[in-house]
Amino acid sequence: xxLLKMKFPLQRRVRxxxxxxxxxxxxxxxxAFIFCLGxxxxxxxxxxxxxxxxAEIHVVPNILMLVSLASIGTNWFAGRVCQDSLDTTRxxxxxxxxxxxxxxxxxLCSLLVTAVxxxxxxxxxxxxxxxxxxRNGIRFYRDTDVPGRCFQKETIDRLQIxxxxxxxxxxxxxxxxxxxxxxxxxxxxxxxxDRVRSNVDGxxxxxxxxxxxxxxxxxxxxxxYHLLDNNAHYNYExxxxxxxxxxxxCRQALVDYYMELMNTIGPGVLSVILTQxxxxxxxxxxxxxxxGAMALDNPEDDSDGxxxxxxxxxxxxxxxxxxxxxYMRNKINLESDDADAAEKATAS
Amino acid sequence: xxxxxMKFPFEKRVKxxxxxxxxxxxxxxxxAVTFTLGCxxxxxxxxxxxxxxxTEIHVVPNTLMIVGVASLGINYFAGRICQDALDAGRxxxxxxxxxxxxxxxCFFTVLMLLSVIMSYAMKGNLESSxxxxxKNGIRFYKDTDTPGRCFQKQTMDRLxxxxxCCxxxxxxxxxxxxxxxxxxxxxxxxxxxDRIKSNVDGxxxxxxxxxxxxxxxxxxxxIQxQLTNNSAHYNYExxxxxxNIFVVGCREALVSYYMGLMNTIGVGVLSVxxIQxxxxxxxxxxxxxxxAVAGQENTEIETEGxxxxxxxxxxxxxxxxxxxxxxMLNKVEEGEATDS
Numbered sequence: 001x002x003l004l005k006m007k008f009p010l011q012r013r014v015r016x017x018x019x020x021x022x023x024x025x026x027x028x029x030x031x032a033f034i035f036c037l038g039x040x041x042x043x044x045x046x047x048x049x050x051x052x053x054x055a056e057i058h059v060v061p062n063i064l065m066l067v068s069l070a071s072i073g074t075n076w077f078a079g080r081v082c083q084d085s086l087d088t089t090r091x092x093x094x095x096x097x098x099x100x101x102x103x104x105x106x107x108l109c110s111l112l113v114t115a116v117x118x119x120x121x122x123x124x125x126x127x128x129x130x131x132x133x134x135r136n137g138i139r140f141y142r143d144t145d146v147p148g149r150c151f152q153k154e155t156i157d158r159l160q161i162x163x164x165x166x167x168x169x170x171x172x173x174x175x176x177x178x179x180x181x182x183x184x185x186x187x188x189x190x191x192x193x194d195r196v197r198s199n200v201d202g203x204x205x206x207x208x209x210x211x212x213x214x215x216x217x218x219x220x221x222x223x224x225y226h227l228l229d230n231n232a233h234y235n236y237e238x239x240x241x242x243x244x245x246x247x248x249x250c251r252q253a254l255v256d257y258y259m260e261l262m263n264t265i266g267p268g269v270l271s272v273i274l275t276q277x278x279x280x281x282x283x284x285x286x287x288x289x290x291x292g293a294m295a296l297d298n299p300e301d302d303s304d305g306x307x308x309x310x311x312x313x314x315x316x317x318x319x320x321x322x323x324x325x326x327y328m329r330n331k332i333n334l335e336s337d338d339a340d341a342a343e344k345a346t347a348s
Numbered sequence: 349x350x351x352x353x354m355k356f357p358f359e360k361r362v363k364x365x366x367x368x369x370x371x372x373x374x375x376x377x378x379x380a381v382t383f384t385l386g387c388x389x390x391x392x393x394x395x396x397x398x399x400x401x402x403t404e405i406h407v408v409p410n411t412l413m414i415v416g417v418a419s420l421g422i423n424y425f426a427g428r429i430c431q432d433a434l435d436a437g438r439x440x441x442x443x444x445x446x447x448x449x450x451x452x453x454c455f456f457t458v459l460m461l462l463s464v465i466m467s468y469a470m471k472g473n474l475e476s477s478x479x480x481x482x483k484n485g486i487r488f489y490k491d492t493d494t495p496g497r498c499f500q501k502q503t504m505d506r507l508x509x510x511x512x513c514c515x516x517x518x519x520x521x522x523x524x525x526x527x528x529x530x531x532x533x534x535x536x537x538x539x540x541x542d543r544i545k546s547n548v549d550g551x552x553x554x555x556x557x558x559x560x561x562x563x564x565x566x567x568x569x570x571i572q573x574q575l576t577n578n579s580a581h582y583n584y585e586x587x588x589x590x591x592n593i594f595v596v597g598c599r600e601a602l603v604s605y606y607m608g609l610m611n612t613i614g615v616g617v618l619s620v621x622x623i624q625x626x627x628x629x630x631x632x633x634x635x636x637x638x639x640a641v642a643g644q645e646n647t648e649i650e651t652e653g654x655x656x657x658x659x660x661x662x663x664x665x666x667x668x669x670x671x672x673x674x675x676m677l678n679k680v681e682e683g684e685a686t687d688s
Contacts, residue, residue, distance in 0.1 A: 144567035157564035161509060179569070181567075183583065184581075185582060186582035211569075211570040211572070221527070224572075233532075234533060
């Protein structure tokens with residue numbers, strides 16, 4: 001008893017082949033679209049690679065790019081098959097490939113689903129990676145004279161300006177790090193000497209932030225230094241001041257940005273999965289209908305199309321027996337090889 | 349004396365009509381491209397409208413948009429005419445239409461060229477508009493509590509950060525203006541009182557700049573205040589310091605940005621102009637070649653096509669005659685009216 005059997009008169013078969021040909025080209029285009037999305041996501045991740053500690057999140061765009069390239073190939077193949085499907089002399093040569101094709105398509109769809117799931121599941125890892133990367137960026141902010149770290153200052157400044165954020169979790173991260181290089185500190189000055197002595201590591205810590213934390217929406221000129229000292233500035237209370245600096249931390253800003261990007265890409269990928277499944281189902285119906293028609297006396301008669309020849313249980317049973325026979329055959333081969341080897345050993 | 353005569357055997361006429369039909373579709377798309385370029389330029393100018401004093405420069409994108417729309421119409425008719433051209437029965441109905449059509453088309457094609465020339469000619473106009481606009485922006489920077497001016501601070505800050513520039517001509521423009529509002533000045537403090545007394549208008553002037561002038565590429569944390577005082581900062585010499593704040597003035601930065609944009613657009617518009625001109629020239633040749641066939645029994649004879657029947661001067665006079673007659677008639681009527 002076949003699964004989801006449908007009758008296919010000649011007209012319907014022809015229509016199915018034509019529709020499938022159009023659909024396969026649509027699927028090729030959507031594969032190209034997903035490739036572009038993957039490239040875009042990868043580019044965006046690479047742009048901020050300096051504030052990321054590891055590249056684990058890159059698995060999402062990589063999967064998208066690989067799968068989209070493969071899907072372009074499979075859909076082009078589907079188009080070729082349905083071009084030949086109505087010609088009884090040319091169709092049989094595609095017969096052997098079709099089983100493998102269905103397996104490949106199933107694999108591609110599951111990979112796409114995995115990519116979408118990963119894009120949400122890896123959010124925690126992304127956040128960790130950004131936490132470490134930003135911490136290093138803030139730590140090495142002052143090392144503009146150290147090769148390999150000299151661009152950290154510019155990177156962090158431009159990041160804070162572009163994403164409108166300050167620090168790792170918030171602006172107070174700048175208070176815990178010496179971000180002003182010793183080259184610009186007057187060590188003969190009393191104030192500097194006091195500050196440096198006031199902590200164990202001898203660091204010059206200030207309750208101030210770099211200029212890139214300043215919020216242009218503030219009605220007053222930006223206050224960068226002595227942020228925790230209400231007396232240092234006229235008409236200033238740090239507990240209630242909210243517009244002076246950016247209140248968001250850069251980690252949160254970056255995670256939000258990337259999650260928004262992946263949320264936009266997600267529905268596109270899901271629609272491509274649906275298109276691919278539709279192509280696969282249509283091709284299965286076309287294959288079974290055409291094969292049924294070729295087996296009839298008059299090839300232009302009605303034939304049956306189905307998804308599975310027997311129902312689900314029996315098909316699974318069939319597959320199991322197939323693999324069991326394969327395994328048994330291998331076992332027998334191995335045993336006979338061993339026996340031969342043993343005979344040869346005793347003979348020599 | 350005919351201008352640029354060419355022989356047109358039947359085959360050539362057919363090829364001309366077919367080529368012209370394709371070319372008219374290309375020109376239609378080119379017209380749409382011109383319209384889009386005009387919209388892009390207008391959007392970019394509107395984005396920075398707050399630092400421009402007048403909108404005279406908007407004549408360039410407006411012209412481009414008008415020309416783009418007009419060329420859609422021109423090329424549509426060109427396609428229709430050349431579709432009918434090879435049919436001796438249908439071609440005559442376009443006869444009366446073609447003279448004004450060519451006049452209008454030439455006008456709009458020349459207008460396209462004019463818009464490109466204008467975009468270069470109006471550079472000085474743009475610069476003076478920006479000069480005034482930026483001066484006002486810097487003057488009203490502190491008025492974040494005055495309705496109508498409260499966004500000047502944010503506009504100037506974002507402009508300076510985006511275009512990596514400082515001030516109008518350069519950063520010293522900030523020294524001449526009080527950009528720190530009185531609301532944030534402690535008038536009981538000696539330093540504040542001294543500064544205010546030190547100038548005639550009682551303004552609090554500092555040799556400092558807003559944070560948006562700071563250059564992220566600088567190796568040291570930004571120095572915003574006391575810029576001309578070398579002893580105020582350790583290891584600092586303002587004469588040799590060039591990475592601390594942006595050295596380019598915002599007027600120069602904006603002018604070079606818009607000139608770059610107009611250069612790119614100008615190249616596109618010039619190529620559209622060439623396509624449009626070739627459509628008109630081909631259509632003229634097709635028209636004159638087909639007119640010679642009209643009334644003949646054998647429609648496959650060889651005919652001659654030309655651009656202008658008489659010389660250039662005479663043709664211009666011919667076109668302007670009706671315009672003059674109209675004006676003269678008006679004058680004569682006015683004269684009669686005043687007499688009586």
